[in-house]
Amino acid sequence: MSQVYLLRHAKAVWPSPGQKDFDRALDSAGIESATVLGEEMKRAGLQPDVVICSTAVRARQTLEHIGVKPPFILETLEKLYSGTADNYLTAIRMAGLEHENASSVMLVGHNPMMEDVAMALAGRGDPPAHPVFAAGFPTAGLAVINFDRPLAEIRPGTGTLSTFLSPSEHL
Incomplete structure (x- = not known):
């Protein structure tokens, strides 16, 4: 079994005049939400083997x-x-x-790609399994999707959404 963790970055400041979105x-x-999410992940025993993070500051x-x-x-x-859901x-x-040897990977990224990938991958079960996810992928939201195949063989529609954490609900 393998797992994909999809984490949308936490809430960021609005850009200042002349400031790049990046x-x-x-x-x-956002800092508080990310901290709460980390505590929830620890309680739930969620620990990815590989983390791939957007290069944007907020991610x-x-x-x-x-x-x-680590590890x-x-x-x-x-x-x-800058890429698409396909990326x-x-x-x-x-x-x-x-x-x-990795059985889990966490992507830290952005919407709308995060929501698109989550919806595409979680094709089995009864997605969306979380009411907030049905309304969009919130900042600091984490979807955990399980697969019965290795990460390299993951295909759209073959995963099951097992967990969705949204710390902003608790703040």
Whole structure:
């Protein structure tokens, strides 16, 4: 069995005049949400083998504040910021090819790609299994999707949404 964790970055500040979207940092609510999410992940025993994070500031800060501790392999990928949902799926498969012993990968990225990938992958069961997910993929939301095949062989519609955490509900 393999697992894919899809984490949308936490809430970020609005851009200042002249500031690039890429450089937006987390705001105080985003920092708090990411911290709460990290605590929820720890309680639930959610620990990915590989983490692939967008290079955008708010994504890297989200990863920092959830406090997932090694051992895991960390990679950054610009295409999680500027790419499409297909880039997210390719990143999952490549993680499976490059890290054959890994059974789980977490992508830290952005909407609308995060929501598109989650909906495409979680084809079995009764998705969406969480009412907030039905209304969109919230900031600091984490979907965990289970597969009965290795990461390198994951295909759309073959996963089951097992967990959806949204710390913003508790703040």
